[in-house]
Ligand SMILES: *[C@@H]1O[C@H](CO)[C@@H](O)[C@H](O)[C@H]1NC(C)=O
């Protein structure tokens with residue numbers, strides 16, 4: 001029962017050279033030249049300013065691009081249509097449903113595999129549209145094995161979070177959790193029985209209203225948390241997820257030696273990279289369908305448009321979210337929310353700010369100490385704030401932004417290996 005927003009730590013080892021990327025967190029916003037604070041607590045431009053950009057720790061409230069509003073839709077996860085690599089997406093949510101880090105693979109035109117091969121940090125899909133309350137379902141089978149974690153979560157840019165998580169050593173349960181503004185609270189978790197999650201397709205649903213969250217499996221409500229139960233008198237607010245959130249689907253390596261011990265233990269130990277549970281050279285989770293049903297905006301919400309959600313105040317609470325018509329598509333990966341038209345070609349890649357979060361460092365979640373530093377994690381790790389910071393999921397490649405999405409029919413071991421090698425050589 002630790003947060004999903006945690007170290008998918010990987011790259012400090014591979015890409016130690018980027019250790020001097022500016023960090024961001026409470027009390028240390030990003031500098032003007034790299035204004036956008038990524039979900040991993042690092043500053044940059046380009047994709048740093050898109051989904052996951054934290055307005056509270058960015059240079060200004062305008063640094064992050066406004067969040068595209070909720071769209072009710074059923075996504076048949078059976079092709080790569082609508083999935084864009086994080087190195088290519090510039091914010092046009094009319095052209096892409098999902099932004100991918102890592103390697104999603106089409107399985108027999110029936111499902112999408114989120115894959116995790118050795119020396120990668122797995123795969124993450126994040127929706128381009130945000131949900132501000134709604135009913136979100138994912139139909140899937142999980143991965144299995146020590147240290148391997150499958151996740152279906154909702155996460156806002158200020159790190160409100162609602163989770164379904166499966167640790168690969170326990171395929172008879174799903175762990176549920178929620179967080180408010182990334183603050184770790186180990187009393188928020190709850191385990192739900194779900195049989196043979198690695199081989200039985202179940203539909204997991206998060207039903208999220210301003211007043212409560214229900215976690216539902218195959219139509220049965222198995223856990224409900226009411227907002228009224230979450231009052232925090234120190235913070236003087238409800239510690240209840242209340243801000244527009246992206247749908248995130250992921251398979252990630254909690255059991256890496258570079259991760260904090262608490263993370264590794266929670267996930268059942270270190271990953272075996274020669275496991276019987278791998279196929280075609282990778283671990284995989286299989287997603288068959290995702291369905292988003294948007295609810296009406298909350299009573300009293302500030303609404304002056306339809307296209308995007310913005311934050312109007314650094315409190316990052318429900319009443320500081322406005323729905324407006326501002327839509328921003330970046331001209332290039334050197335642009336930012338403050339200067340969306342910038343298309344300066346990076347002249348000097350040594351001094352230019354980073355433009356694709358998750359491919360160059362961060363990592364190290366704060367662990368059992370519940371906040372502050374990166375615990376027993378690595379010194380180069382993202383050392384930002386309290387709570388479950390430090391979520392990093394990328395390809396482990398450099399910032400090529402190349403087309404890393406691959407199509408692969410089942411059984412094509414060779415194609416898989418070629419693709420993987422190509423990724424590692426980028
Ligand atoms: C951090 O990671 C580097 C590279 O893997 C390693 O050499 C170093 O010993 C690690 N430091 C700690 C404190 O684990």
Ligand SMILES: *[C@@H]1O[C@H](CO)[C@@H](O)[C@H](O)[C@H]1NC(C)=O
Pocket residue numbers: 001170175189190191266
């Ligand atoms: C859920 O199960 C995991 C793994 O067995 C355990 O670490 C965790 O404490 C459990 N959480 C709750 C709330 O019981």
Ligand SMILES: *[C@@H]1O[C@H](CO)[C@@H](O)[C@H](O)[C@H]1NC(C)=O
Pocket residue numbers: 183184185232233234235239
């Ligand atoms: C209440 O909020 C404060 C400030 O965010 C936080 O440090 C504390 O952990 C919260 N209390 C609980 C029980 O979560």
Ligand SMILES: *[C@@H]1O[C@H](CO)[C@@H](O)[C@H](O)[C@H]1NC(C)=O
Pocket residue numbers: 210238298299300301302318319
């Ligand atoms: C925000 O949440 C409070 C409860 O904390 C509620 O009374 C208020 O109506 C909500 N406002 C919006 C706009 O959701």
Ligand SMILES: *[C@@H]1O[C@H](CO)[C@@H](O)[C@H](O)[C@H]1NC(C)=O
Pocket residue numbers: 045334335339342343344345346352353
């Ligand atoms: C445009 O981007 C380049 C490269 O990141 C940067 O050096 C320059 O300052 C930016 N221009 C403006 C006006 O933001």
